[in-house]
Amino acid sequence: GTAGKAAEKAEVKGYFETTGFERWNRIYSESEDVNKVQRNIRLGHQKTVDNVLAWLQEQGNLAHRSFCDAGCGVGSLSLPLAQLGAGSIAASDLSEAMVAEAARRASEAGIPASRLTFSASDLESLSGRYDTVICLDVFIHYPQAAAEEMVRHLAAMAERHLIVSFAPYTPLLALLKGIGQLFPGPSKTTRAYTLREDGIVKAAAEAGFVPVRRNLNQAPFYFSRLIAFERREGSDPGRG
Numbered sequence: 001g002t003a004g005k006a007a008e009k010a011e012v013k014g015y016f017e018t019t020g021f022e023r024w025n026r027i028y029s030e031s032e033d034v035n036k037v038q039r040n041i042r043l044g045h046q047k048t049v050d051n052v053l054a055w056l057q058e059q060g061n062l063a064h065r066s067f068c069d070a071g072c073g074v075g076s077l078s079l080p081l082a083q084l085g086a087g088s089i090a091a092s093d094l095s096e097a098m099v100a101e102a103a104r105r106a107s108e109a110g111i112p113a114s115r116l117t118f119s120a121s122d123l124e125s126l127s128g129r130y131d132t133v134i135c136l137d138v139f140i141h142y143p144q145a146a147a148e149e150m151v152r153h154l155a156a157m158a159e160r161h162l163i164v165s166f167a168p169y170t171p172l173l174a175l176l177k178g179i180g181q182l183f184p185g186p187s188k189t190t191r192a193y194t195l196r197e198d199g200i201v202k203a204a205a206e207a208g209f210v211p212v213r214r215n216l217n218q219a220p221f222y223f224s225r226l227i228a229f230e231r232r233e234g235s236d237p238g239r240g
């Protein structure tokens with residue numbers, strides 16, 4: 001119920017303000033201070049980011065599009081996207097520690113605050129309209145129904161493009177996870193959920209979006225389904 005969901009969210013936030021922040025900030029950096037599992041997660045995640053940047057560049061017109069990076073972490077996508085010339089990016093994350101680090105990295109990289117803004121917000125509280133809404137590797141913390149709700153919410157904010165990634169449910173992964181081999185994951189203390197892709201696609205479809213690109217990015221200990229959706233012609237209730 002609602003109380004359970006709020007408790008779960010509070011737990012995820014607590015984790016990403018503290019030990020989770022430290023762990024993921026190291027993974028999403030060039031620090032040598034990572035173990036083999038973390039190094040592989042870093043490599044796998046970089047593939048996801050590189051895919052998204054390549055797709056966005058193919059779509060083109062970056063300078064005249066607005067982007068929302070929901071659950072931006074330390075800015076692994078937003079920073080290079082800004083450097084590629086994206087016109088405006090609103091990056092946000094549940095964790096204030098993450099947002100502060102992302103802002104620090106952006107200013108260190110000399111990215112003008114006029115083109116890349118940061119705010120602390122969970123993605124349910126986000127509003128506004130963007131050409132493109134992106135949410136990478138966030139749903140791992142939420143069960144199927146909550147993740148689908150997030151997809152519908154993000155889709156309603158997207159005028160044309162929605163890009164999400166998540167750990168897909170597969171029987172083999174479920175088995176490995178069951179015997180505790182996979183997803184040393186976010187931590188031993190937060191749960192990691194794999195999601196059924198058909199449910200995610202259906203949630204997007206309900207909001208008027210169809211999948212146009214799919215990729216599976218893998219490295220040992222990293223397994224992420226990436227899907228780019230496009231709004232179906234005439235399916236936008238947010239447009240007059």
Ligand code: SAM
Binds near residue numbers: 024074077122135137
């Ligand atoms: N999207 C970033 C990337 O790919 O580099 C970060 C991925 S990291 C594995 C997951 C991020 O999701 C963390 O920064 C965490 O704080 C954030 N997060 C978790 N639940 C969230 C929520 N409900 N709303 C917004 N951010 C959330």
